[in-house]
Amino acid sequence: METLLNSQKKRGGPVLFSRYKGGEGIHKAFEMGRENILFEVKTSGLKGRGGAGFPTATKWMLTAASVSDKKFIICNADEGEPGTFKDRVLLLEYPELVFEGMVIAGYTIGANQGIVYLRGEYEYMRKSLEDYLEMMRKENLLGKAIIGKTDFNFDIKIHLGSGAYVCGEETALIESLEGSRGEPRNRPPYPVNTGYKGHPTIVNNVETLASIPHIITKGGEWFRKYGTEKSTGSKLFSVSGDCEKPGVYELPWGTSIKELLEVVGAKDTKAVQIGGASGTCVPKSQFHRILAFEDAATGGSVIIFNENRDMLKVLKNFMEFFVEESCGQCTPCRIGNVKLLEGIEMIERGNYTFTYINNLKDLARTMQFSAKCGLGQSSLNPFLSILENFKDEIFNPCRNGGSNGKAS
Amino acid sequence: MLVLEKNAQSEVIEELVKNLGNNRSSLLEILQAIQKRYNFISDFAQQEVARLLNIHPVEVYSIISFYSFLYSKPRGRNIIRLCRTISCNMKAQKNIEEAVKKELGINFGETTKDRRITLEYTNCLGMCDVAPAMLDNERVYTRIDPETAVKILKEIK
Ligand SMILES: Cc1cc2nc3c(=O)[nH]c(=O)nc-3n(C[C@H](O)[C@H](O)[C@H](O)COP(=O)(O)O)c2cc1C
Ligand code: SF4
Ligand code: FES
Numbered sequence: 001m002e003t004l005l006n007s008q009k010k011r012g013g014p015v016l017f018s019r020y021k022g023g024e025g026i027h028k029a030f031e032m033g034r035e036n037i038l039f040e041v042k043t044s045g046l047k048g049r050g051g052a053g054f055p056t057a058t059k060w061m062l063t064a065a066s067v068s069d070k071k072f073i074i075c076n077a078d079e080g081e082p083g084t085f086k087d088r089v090l091l092l093e094y095p096e097l098v099f100e101g102m103v104i105a106g107y108t109i110g111a112n113q114g115i116v117y118l119r120g121e122y123e124y125m126r127k128s129l130e131d132y133l134e135m136m137r138k139e140n141l142l143g144k145a146i147i148g149k150t151d152f153n154f155d156i157k158i159h160l161g162s163g164a165y166v167c168g169e170e171t172a173l174i175e176s177l178e179g180s181r182g183e184p185r186n187r188p189p190y191p192v193n194t195g196y197k198g199h200p201t202i203v204n205n206v207e208t209l210a211s212i213p214h215i216i217t218k219g220g221e222w223f224r225k226y227g228t229e230k231s232t233g234s235k236l237f238s239v240s241g242d243c244e245k246p247g248v249y250e251l252p253w254g255t256s257i258k259e260l261l262e263v264v265g266a267k268d269t270k271a272v273q274i275g276g277a278s279g280t281c282v283p284k285s286q287f288h289r290i291l292a293f294e295d296a297a298t299g300g301s302v303i304i305f306n307e308n309r310d311m312l313k314v315l316k317n318f319m320e321f322f323v324e325e326s327c328g329q330c331t332p333c334r335i336g337n338v339k340l341l342e343g344i345e346m347i348e349r350g351n352y353t354f355t356y357i358n359n360l361k362d363l364a365r366t367m368q369f370s371a372k373c374g375l376g377q378s379s380l381n382p383f384l385s386i387l388e389n390f391k392d393e394i395f396n397p398c399r400n401g402g403s404n405g406k407a408s
Numbered sequence: 409m410l411v412l413e414k415n416a417q418s419e420v421i422e423e424l425v426k427n428l429g430n431n432r433s434s435l436l437e438i439l440q441a442i443q444k445r446y447n448f449i450s451d452f453a454q455q456e457v458a459r460l461l462n463i464h465p466v467e468v469y470s471i472i473s474f475y476s477f478l479y480s481k482p483r484g485r486n487i488i489r490l491c492r493t494i495s496c497n498m499k500a501q502k503n504i505e506e507a508v509k510k511e512l513g514i515n516f517g518e519t520t521k522d523r524r525i526t527l528e529y530t531n532c533l534g535m536c537d538v539a540p541a542m543l544d545n546e547r548v549y550t551r552i553d554p555e556t557a558v559k560i561l562k563e564i565k
Contacts, residue, residue: 079534080531080532080534081532082493082494082495082531082532082536083493083494083495083532083536084532084534084536085534085535085536085537087534088534088535119534120475120477121530121533121534121543121548122534123546124546124547124548159436159437160436160437160440161475162436162439162440162475162476162477162478163475163476163477163530164474164475164476165531176436177433177436178432178433179431179432179433179434179435179436179471180432180471181470181471181474182474182475183474197433238536238537239537240495240536240537240539241494241495241498241536242498246536246537246538247537248537273494277493277494303494303495303536305498309498314494317492317493317494317497318494321493321531321532324531325531327474
């Protein structure tokens with residue numbers, strides 16, 4: 001038993017965990033000016049680290065171009081995807097990167113207010129974050145006329161969530177900030193035009209914002225030296241499950257699954273869930289695939305299963321998660337996930353027909369394009385990928401009461 | 409509730425709303441603060457918030473029912489939330505579940521008679537690398553086993 005408030009791990013990595021001196025990024029950004037900041041971010045090729053991979057420079061330019069008396073920078077720290085905990089490490093150990101990223105974003109698009117939407121489960125880190133913000137205010141890295149820039153005021157406040165995974169979806173997050181139920185909105189309009197309280201708003205993931213000070217101080221060209229053509233820079237991977245060294249790893253995009261498994265000391269691996277519950281399950285035969293937006297895309301969650309795990313139980317755990325976390329606003333997701341879970345329970349009992357299972361697969365494919373938000377559009381990913389990749393194990397008449405392995 | 413209690417609670421809520429701002433976007437923060445103080449948000453408290461924010465009480469209730477950390481029914485002073493998502497599940501989380509249920513004599517979703525402890529399940533706490541994980545109100549415990557989990561409960565009592 002331990003509390004993790006002061007994890008002592010010393011980390012190193014090529015990009016995010018490379019050397020950085022607090023305050024450097026803001027100084028440099030002010031010297032460069034808005035146009036050049038946007039240029040460097042564009043050159044870096046940085047794409048959103050929250051899962052969707054939207055080009056950050058495009059998001060910033062759209063928000064910069066929107067005309068309004070007020071604009072907002074929101075840091076999405078709702079980190080709720082099963083198997084993801086990299087933002088926890090950034091917030092606890094590298095708050096300077098995250099907060100300075102927000103200040104630079106604010107300066108670039110002309111916003112005066114930043115909001116960190118911190119998941120309720122992370123309340124224990126609120127104090128250390130508030131303390132850090134206070135220190136930045138003392139050093140005039142936040143507040144009025146930041147380091148002498150008379151025309152730029154910017155401050156950051158922390159808003160606590162209350163235990164709802166769907167609030168990580170950017171429009172649900174904005175609803176929640178406005179004091180409503182965290183139900184995703186129809187898009188368009190996008191937050192870049194109509195965001196928090198109707199004003200142009202940037203919503204960026206913690207890791208995306210934390211990349212900014214490095215890009216500003218070291219340059220977009222330096223950043224894109226790492227990774228692949230389409231996925232530049234490096235990525236933080238949250239590795240858990242069956243391996244010797246679970247934890248947060250910084251690896252360049254383009255690293256193969258096989259290489260990652262070696263780094264973390266995984267043995268007898270049967271499958272890897274890439275991208276959390278809403279990602280896909282990759283079987284051993286595909287471990288040569290690379291982690292990148294163009295191949296095995298991920299917001300960073302990597303969950304490892306060894307030969308002893310029962311993949312149907314794994315799938316059931318994922319579907320229970322979605323049934324619970326669906327906001328219930330639209331039918332494909334509210335009912336669809338329940339039906340998929342029922343199907344899994346039928347297979348568990350050995351009480352199914354293939355005709356029915358195939359109907360469920362059709363239902364899953366329908367959810368993909370009829371659900372309103374990313375939750376219902378991706379909750380079927382583990383269902384389809386696990387049933388397909390592990391059909392020999394799952395549709396095995398001996399599994400019932402037989403010697404088939406266990407998930408726990 | 410006694411009239412005296414009601415008056416006292418009204419005062420507390422008025423003060424909270426004054427500090428956090430009587431606008432809609434403060435609603436979640438106001439409810440979180442009430443929850444912290446009273447361990448749940450009573451019908452009366454909901455009405456008070458609605459009155460002060462000039463919205464319908466149903467609006468307030470609809471928010472409480474949406475967020476899993478807000479409650480409209482009494483909860484224990486300490487809410488124990490055990491993660492049951494996959495990475496914790498793979499690290500023998502079931503054994504912890506059994507141990508704490510036996511120790512407290514209640515099921516998940518229930519509160520001890522003395523109103524000290526409520527047991528709840530929760531989804532991934534972002535501690536999967538040090539699974540299994542558990543929250544005691546906002547405190548996080550990691551790499552727990554049945555024995556340490558029970559020890560944490562004992563210290564609460
Ligand atoms: C159900 C759901 C949950 C999400 N949860 C998160 C989250 O916890 N953190 C996050 O950064 N993005 C999350 N996203 C993605 C956000 O909607 C959004 O794309 C992201 O915050 C944009 O930031 P980025 O461009 O920096 O990645 C979630 C999306 C969906 C559909
Ligand atoms: S897909 Fe699911 S989570 Fe998203 S809006 Fe529909 S019901 Fe809500
Ligand atoms: S699965 Fe339990 S903390 Fe992530």
